[in-house]
Amino acid sequence: MAAAGRVFQFKLVLLGDSAVGKSSLVLRFVRGQFFEYQESTIGAAFLTQTVALNDTTVKFEIWDTAGQERYHSLAPMYYRGAAAAIVVYDITNRDTFQRAKQWVKELQRQGNPNIVIALSGNKSDLASKRKVEPEEAESYANDNGIFFMETSAKTAANVNELFVAIARKLPKNSPQARPGGGQGLVNVTQGAPPAEKKGCC
Amino acid sequence: MEGLPGHFDVVVVGTGLVESMVAAACARVGRRVLHLDTRQYYGARNATFSLRQMGEWLRGEEEEAEAEAGAEAGAEAGAEERRGASLAVRAAPTGPSRASHAGDAAAAALFRPAEFNLDLSPQLLLCAGAMIDVLRRSGVANYLEFKPLGAHLYSAASPAAQPRLAAERVPCSKADIFLSSSLPLLQKRQLMKFLQACLARRAGGDAAAQSWLAGRAVKAAAAPDAPPPRAADESPHGSFAEFAGRQRLPDALLDVALYAILHAPRRLESSADGPSAEEGVNGVCRHLESLGVYGPSAYLANCYGSSELPQAFCRLCAVWGGTYMIHRRVSRILLDDGGRMEAVVTSEGTVRCDWLLLNADSRVELPAAPPSPPAAAPSTARCVCVLTAPVLGAEGEELALCTVFPASDEPGAPTVFALQQDAGVAVCPKGKVVLHLSAEGSAHRSARQLLEPVLQRLLELAAAAVPPPPAAAAEEEEEREEGKGEEKEEEEKKEEEGGSKKEAEKEEEEMKEEEEEEKKEEEGGSKKEAEKEEEGQMKEGTKEETLDDAAAADGGGAGEGNDERRGGEAGGGEAPPPDATPALDAPPPRVAPQVLWGAFFDLPLRSSTDGSGAALPANVLPVDDLPFAIDSEAAVERAHQLFKTICPDKPFLPSLEEYPPEPAVDEMEAEIECETPRFIDTQFTTKVEYERWLQSRSSSRTSG
């Protein structure tokens, strides 16, 4: 596992209407869990999950919207430096598909030009209540140069596949999109570091 | 759009740093928070703009759009008028006053506007300060990226109205002091003794002084909430200047302590003025504790502009259940019979709430309040510019702070803080730098009048530091003398008067200092000053060329961009094209910096009640604009106070260990079993999860 070559870290953001299953997808991917009565994202913040590809390891830094999208009030810091985005809609609700298209548009207009976008039609287990056909979403995705999968956080169908597909698409040649290539960044999260910087002997 | 819940514990209006910290702190301890901002962007006075947004803001275009939106909201509020008493809330102007800017067209041709993150209120973080502590404890630091400040400099004032700008390192660590080339030996000793005296007056001071002496990092003395451990009679009394006098600190070093370390905003009127001895000593100690924690200087900067800080706290608030609505406002406060606020009217409907926090982007119309006084409102004077090359710091130290001391013969003169940022903190494209100048505003002098001379001096100094082609140097000197007659502006004239006292070209000074180091140490500063006067006169020409430069960038931009200039005087007529400047020919690595885009503006310090805060209902808390500060310590303190008013017995932005989340309401999750994918590391997603983790930890602890 440690021999899996180089490790890349990427920020991945989730977008989509409330209750389409963004948090559920993340929870399924990171924890293998699903809650029927998932409360509207509270306490969800910042998860990391690592995907091992053949010769490399991709570490996702996953940002959930924390509900800020509900009134179109996402802070710009949410998108900043995002290498990948999963735009989620609920296959049983057409409105959420329309909103998903708007998110894709905004991402392509405002985001990092190399951002990898995945469109996820979630709740595929509820096929009987389906309102959006996969063919329609597929052709929309093809027209817009993004990729598409139907997923179910409930049954776990295609969830890992979705993230692995993203990990494959991410460019491994460029260093992570960090200011100044990430040089000289200071980690303040782990208490004061051993500060033996300036002994003069 | 979903309906808004009818009740919140706390409604916060404004997404500035203080408001966002309070919102996050309240949500974190289980309060239901609704957080709004009247503007389309996060940050209020702590906003960070792209070049285009900044231009719009400076021109006041945003205000016009808001005025229209405001009329609508007012009508809506009127319709909701109820029987009970209420207070109207108006949108207050958020734009600058006396603003002038130039270079839009030039900049637009060169860059994508989004490549810039320009702060309204640039800030640094003190490494051992309360902000870093809060960020780390609360986990908000996870959302942010930090870089250490490369160089912390100061530039002392000369007796004339002109600041002496040869920037020197702020001497703090033992090594700095010994390595300083500008301090005479005697002063080095005095400074060492003084800093030790400050450390010794704090809790655990003797140990701290010892470790500082040994060149090690000084441990922070006490948690912010802890009471001062020393007995009152032992703590220093009177003003800091008086304390320093008792410690026999010479004036030049008192200036360093006051302006470069404590960042006093203006020249003291008398020695009894300024910070108290206790505040000062604590400030000095805090500074010493900050050295070497994350880098050589006492400060960190965060990447992407200072608006990331409020945004990160907003995210924490949202993560703990806060509801966010940007570009919405509160238009009316509804009162109960006892005169307490019981509900607010927002653009999304009426919500009941227990507390309301209002920043100064809103103004409450108080019936009893006298008409707003025409007296000169306090303000912050600001200059932001995009330069082609750094003016401060050595190679690799582009992220630099320089305090320009207030004129020593002018009590009340403002201290100017120059913060230079580069692409390393993601505020501009590679190869460019952003320079922020900030000072306490003045009713009599616009930001431009206050700061332009300092900007010119910095440019001039940087230009002078560029080694000119040796043969051409003499000719250039003459050319510049000739071009002198074209000066028009008043502050330029002023500057010339003061110019005779000007300092030497940096390079020469450095060389001379090396030779004459010992001599000076014995004779004190007087001879040095005299030398500088002489040299200063010789160098007179340098300044003008850079003045013209800036005027060119200025005037050119104004013409092409058709900028409406409000209040600020225009950039001084016809100017020669910038490429006429000989300094441009200077070879890399360092080229003479030029201004590509620049703005001067005053930021009025507003109050949501025009100062009559007493007339507000007790559960409506105004958040007035804070005066400019180079670090965010005052904002933390203000946020802490406000939070304590709302939640007196809850911890302020605690860690998860310190304050586990409130118990979840329902325990009825039906978990569906399925094989767990292999994961290497993770954090928590929900409160429920976190609790389970805690439980598993405590049970494994008891069993193990």
Ligand SMILES: Cc1cc2nc3c(=O)[nH]c(=O)nc-3n(C[C@H](O)[C@H](O)[C@H](O)COP(=O)(O)OP(=O)(O)OC[C@H]3O[C@@H](n4cnc5c(N)ncnc54)[C@H](O)[C@@H]3O)c2cc1C
């Ligand atoms: C849906 C959505 C909404 C947004 N809303 C806002 C908003 O409300 N306010 C706001 O300020 N920002 C908004 N943004 C913009 C977002 O914040 C930007 O992605 C961010 O400002 C860019 O910074 P970055 O460092 O992440 O660079 P990235 O966009 O991640 O780019 C990585 C690198 O590529 C470079 N680069 C990017 N684009 C180009 C280009 N066209 N040409 C050359 N180099 C380029 C960058 O300089 C950077 O070094 C929004 C973005 C999205 C997707």
Ligand SMILES: Nc1nc2c(ncn2[C@@H]2O[C@H](COP(=O)(O)OP(=O)(O)OP(=O)(O)O)[C@@H](O)[C@H]2O)c(=O)[nH]1
């Ligand atoms: N049947 C089914 N239900 C799902 C699926 N994914 C999520 N849900 C349910 O949909 C509801 C909302 O899911 P969340 O994950 O909270 O949705 P969200 O997009 O994070 O919502 P916000 O946090 O409010 O933006 C929950 O009740 C989930 O149990 C799925 O694949 N199938």
Ligand SMILES: [Mg+2]
């Ligand atoms: Mg969610």
